[in-house]
Amino acid sequence: MHPYVGLFLGLGALAAAAPQVTLTPLSGPIPPVRSSEVTGPTSHGPFSGTPTVTGALSAPATAQSIAPAGAPVVTYTNNNGKLQASYMPVPYQPAGGQGVNGTTPYYHPLSDFDYESLTLALYQEWIELDLFHYGLATFSVQDFEAAGLTAQDRFLIEFMADQEAGHATLLSNILGPAAPPQCTYNYPFTTVREFIDFCQKLTRFGESGVYGFLGHLDSRESATLLLQSISTEARQQMIFRQFDGLFPMPVWFEVGCPQSWAWTLLAPYISSCPANTTRLAWQNFPSLTVLNQPNPAKTNPNLGAAQAGTGSNPLNSSDIAASNQCLNATGSSDCAPAISQNRSIPLSYPGRPVHFAWGSVGEPVGPNNSYVTSRSPLADQPRYAMFVSQLNATYVPLVNVSLAANTASAVQPNMSTFAGDPAANGTIFISIVSHNPYVTPFNLSLVNPYVWSGPVLYQAG
Missing domain, CATH: 1.20.1260 (Ferritin)
Incomplete structure (x- = not known):
């Protein structure tokens, strides 16, 4: 550079x-x-006031969802490892590429x-x-x-x-x-x-x-x-x-x-922003809560009262029995700061029941309470919990769905990317969706019209 x-x-x-x-x-x-x-410095605390504008930045939409358009036209294949073009633009630079033709970067x-x-x-x-x-x-x-x-x-x-x-x-x-x-x-x-x-x-x-x-x-x-x-x-x-x-x-x-x-x-x-701050066009979905969110402050996350984690799943390190606090615990149960820590009891596991609750459309959120939660008409009812981690998007059917209480449950799936790599690890994303379109890491946003609520971060490991 x-x-x-x-x-x-x-x-x-x-x-x-x-x-x-x-x-x-x-x-x-x-x-x-x-x-x-x-x-200059900012301030902190919740917003109190009346929003002067509400809703995401918008323009007329041409459709409710993006229709699948099939595979792109592919004009290049290489099965022998050799250069397929008959020329190079300059020595040691294979043909092709974007932005490598000498134009000034913008x-x-x-x-x-x-x-x-x-x-x-x-x-x-x-x-x-x-x-x-x-x-x-x-x-x-x-x-x-x-x-x-x-x-x-x-x-x-x-x-x-x-x-x-x-x-x-x-x-x-x-x-x-x-x-x-x-x-x-x-x-x-x-x-x-x-x-x-x-x-x-x-x-x-x-x-x-x-x-x-x-x-x-x-x-x-x-x-x-x-x-x-x-x-x-x-x-x-x-x-x-x-x-x-x-x-x-x-x-x-x-x-x-x-x-x-x-x-x-x-x-x-984000409590509030200065007047005339540039607004965003992205959607605010109804909130999603994991009612039994795994708690990394516990030696055994299955003991004691369950933590309810909404959205980014803020940690609750209070009200944990002294015997179950992993900070400065002995042996492999310790969770003090370290270059690497292996937990003897995993935070979650395939087959673990996961219990959800969700918010409603029309709730104010974000800077100055000026954005409003919404869902597409295509999200007609909650049918699946969508676990998104690494390269995978896995749909798990919901059970015990209550539209009156805004609750449902699902089972943590046993999924993997490649052999030996459990996909449900780390801090992963879960959304409740109405349909299960086929998506990959490059077109995951195609599921947005079917999102009922979420995402919520799930602390799997």
């Missing part, structure tokens, strides 16, 4: 087309469109899909920047040390906050003048252990939300830069799992989820 790409982005964000500029070491720094230094959205996806990512980066700082400021040194986290660990969290400042600045520059600023947030934790666990889960759906749309962006240039930032966020998620006493990477493949899933999980923690 050109050593002055940051300056190029700062200038290009305000231009109508890719600028033709020559940058030298003597060029003065060009201020970013918006950064953490110019937005690091900006090329469609509404791009703009709304990148804006969602910026909302995510802003809350992570605030969250990491807020946790450090809220809890004392003694609080952190009681949770097994040293001064070096706290410095690492501070450094990760600095990384988020860079990510937010990058995306603000890509988006241009209408990029949303930092907002006011409301967090669901009261202890260091709960703070760390919330960071582990927030970075999970932040990372997975980007994986879900990255390959679909029209702007390959923007996708390249976003990939370079989300690769860092993946490392953050692993660090927070280690701080949480969980195995750092218990999967072979990281799952991607649609933008509306990520926005449904993120929006409840």
